Structures are given as structure tokens and as C-alpha cells.
Amino acid sequence: MKPIAKIIGQRVAFGALTLWIVSLIIFAGVQLLPGDIATELLGQSATPETVAALRKSLGLDVPAYLRYFDWLSSMLHGNFGTALSNGRDIAELIKPRLYNTLLLAASAAAISVPLALVGGIVAALYRNTFVDRAINVVTLASISFPEFFVAYILILFLAVHAGILPSLSDVDSTTSVLDRLIAMALPALTLAVVVMAHMLRMTRTSIINLLGNQYIETARLKGLPEWRVLVRHALPNALAPIATVIVLNLAYLITGVVVVEVVFVYPGLGQLIVDSVQKRDIPVVQACSLIFAATYILLNLTSDVLSIVMNPRLMHPK
Template identity: 70%
Template structure:
């Protein structure tokens, strides 16, 4: 087995171990919540006999480790159980919501990634210029505000006053593609303003750091234009940190959309999780949390592997 395949196998094993630890934390966190789930669902007027029967029907009378192993065994086989709120199969319930969240993240990535790379390249090309300073001020300002504040500002100006976009992002799977893109425009713009600063600043920093390298100085002495040096010499060698921050930003898009989905009432996985918390629908909360964790871990592993592939020197640490 070559070094790259061995490293990928090690990273996957580490990811599975991390996901198991996260599943344990999720289950224990739910178990330690104050109050009794059966009493919360049935109400305070329920008789002790009714509460006891309901707890038996949910398996809450079993020891905690038995319930965890049963839940984990079902998750491994794709069975998340049934919702306490409506009795529907949780896998069926979250399927469409997960696709909506991934659709929003994809639209945001298609806007944010090219924009961040272009701004980072231009900022490095015109370092310390008015353009560079302006871009840094704007991106730092956007990242300093919480997502819900940016969302409400965009709703005020682009929806209420200008009327360009709907303030609520209600989507239907049967709608045409461009209609769905139009409806998710405001949440996509909100997430773009939040994540583009990280990617832009990392691109700028990586390229500027490489511009001090001897081979870049030699290319400059040969009379090669600065734009060609950055695009053809600096950028390929800066791909590892850039890819790393881009994939990590995509991970944030998937798992960090909860606030944005709630603001725009977008029918995604984050909105479902918040609604389930309000309803005390614990199995759905556990499933959503585990999916978010698995997505984040998978994208982190992807970032790690792509960084090594684009920079083989990382295979031989000193």
C-alpha cells in the first residue's frame, strides 16, 4: 500500500472514530436534558400509568447503554427511528430537508468560491492599494456581523424596499430550477457575505507569502509580468491552503445554515432541527445533529486529503 492510500485509510479510520465519539456525546447530551420526555409530550395532566406505558412504548424504561446501542445499531443500518411528533419515519422526514440544505449550500458555493478566489488574487496583485484596503475592510465588516443581522439587512433593502427578492424562501421540489434559485437568492447572498472573507483572505495571504520565494524573485528578475507570476507560478503552489479553507468553508455552509434557514423560513435540515427542539422531538434532533456532524467530519477529511494531494510534500513530514 502506497503512502497516499495508507494516509487516506488512516484519515477515514480517524473520521469514523470521531463520528462515534460525537454520536456518544449527542446521545448523552440529550439524556442529560432536564425534564421527562414522556411527561413533556403527554402533558402534566397525564396519569402515572399513562406515562409509564408511554415510556415503555418508546423504550425509555431500558437502561441508557442499551438504548444507545439500539439507536447506534439502527443508525448504522439507516434507521433513525420514528418522529415523536407525527410518527413518520425520520429517514423519510429528513431526506427532502437535507436536499434543500445541500441545494442552498451549492448555490452559495457557486457564488462565494469564484468571488473569493478572484478577490484574493486581485488583492494580492494590487497589495496595499486602495482596492486591497477597501476589500479587506468590506470583508472584515461582513464577517464581524452575525448571520441574522446581515439577513435582516438584506431583507430590508432587497425585499421590503426594492422588492427584488422574496423575504421568505419557500421552495417546492416540483418548481423549475431557476425559480428555486431565485427563491434562495437572499439566504445564499447572506451566507456568501459570511464565508467569502475567510476564503478571500486565505487566498491573498497564501499568494503574498509565496511571492517572497526565490523562484518568484527569479521570475520577476526575468521580466515576467506580475499577473502572470501570480496566476502561473504562485497560485498552483498555494492551492493546498486555499483548497483547505474552501472545503472548510463549504463545511460551514452545510452545518452553519441553521440561523439563516430560520430567518428565511427555509425548509431545510436546520429549520427542521429547530422545530423539533421546540416540539421535544428528541429522535429527530439526534438524527439532524448526527447528520450535521457526519457532514462536517467528511468535509474536513476531504480538505485534509486534497491538501496532501495538491502538496505531496505533506506526505513526508520532517
């Protein structure tokens, strides 16, 4: 266990360092935005006195490095500050939005992961046949199309023409579970289509790469059906790269929902950060960006640790 603990500790330390660097980039990027926040909030008719008073109340009259350390210290203590647009506590503002985003990502994962595993096994089972080529064409097409294009295609066919699902995902705290699932169906399906292709192709490739091994040949010589050879013998040994790709795509689901949430007007964290950018609500933008970055780094760290734990050869690098 000691090598694993050491490796995990190194990865956690590297992840913390990466998050600190990202926090610097987020703060510096926001500070470099054109225009003055106080002037934007008060309007062009504001007097110099009112602008100076607002800048002082926002702490903009102190050096940038002091503002950064004060912001970072507040974040580490769970204090996200107050939203400039409505005066609400940012933590309370983010909490329901983050829940909606995580629920949407979980729904997309529940659709995409099983379909990717089944599709990868089927493609490997019927490799170099029409079924395999058809699956490859579909996956390449889904990889090539951007999220908003897939979203509009699904809206056209499933919402406009068929009328099966709503085109807008308007949910709140009073929405029932069934209505929430119906409202999330199109954005979840959009995300599932986009991320499923990577997982499916990795599943297919990982299984095919193992088919020439001796234990696979032994299983075939025992008279086992091909599908059972793939599921019982090849798939468990191919799980390391597959698990890595799945976790990386889950990271994309969390951080890549911004476009999908905007298209479907889904009240998640991505929609919140877009609205905050339009309103120049800098504290909310910084908080949302840091949450996205922390989530992505945490899931990448999980992927890295899983790949090491599931592949003992990586635990003893030479």
C-alpha cells in the same frame, strides 16, 4: 501510493472514532435535557398509567446504555426511526430537507468561491493600495457580523426597500427550478458573504507569501504582466492552503445553515432540527445532529487529505 493510502486510512479511522465520540455526546446531551419526554408529549393532564405506557412504547424503561447501542445500531443500518410528532419515517422526513440544505450550500459555494479567488488575486495584485485596504475592510466587516445580522441587512435593502428578492424562502417539491433559485437567493447570498472573507484573505496571503520566490522573479524578468505572474505561477503553488480553507468553509456552509434557515424560514435540515427541538421530537433531533456531525467530519477529513496530497512534504513527516 502506499504512503498516501496509509495516511488516508489513518485519517478515515480517526474520523470514524471522532464520529463515534460525537454520537455519544449527542445521545448523552439529549438524555440530559430537563423534563420527561412522555409527559411533554401527553401533556400535564396525563395519568401515570398513560405516561408509563408511552415510556414503555418509546423504550425509555430500559437502561440508557442499551438505548444508545440500539440507536447506534439502527443508525448504522440506515434506520433513523419514527418521528414522535407526526409518526412519519424519519429518513423520509429528512431526505427532502437534506436536499434543500445541500442545494443551498452549493449555491452559496458557487457564489463565494469564485468571488473569493478573484478578490484574493486582485488584493494581491494591488497590495498595499487603496483597493487592497478597501477589500480588507469589507472582509473584516463580513467576518465580524453574525449571520442573522447580515441576513436582516440583506432583507432590509433587497427585499423591503428594493423589492428585488423575496424575504421568505418558501419552497417545496412542486417549486420550479427558477422559482427555487429566486427563493434561495437571499439565504445563499447571506452564507456567501459570511464565508467568502476567510477564503479571500487566505488566497491573498498565500499568493503574497510566494512573491519573493525565485521562479516568480524569473517570470517577471521574462516581461510577463503582473496579473499573469500571479495567475499562472503564484496561484497554482498556493492552492494547497486555499483548497484547505475552501473545504473547511464548505463544511461550515453545511453545518452553519441553521440560523440562516430559521431567519428565512427555509425548509432545510437546520429548520427541521429547530422545529424538532421545540416539539421535543428527540429521535429527529438525534438523527439531524448526527447527519450534521458526519458531514462536518467528512469534509474536514477531505480537507486534511487534500492538504497532504497537494503538499508532498507532508507525506513524509520526520
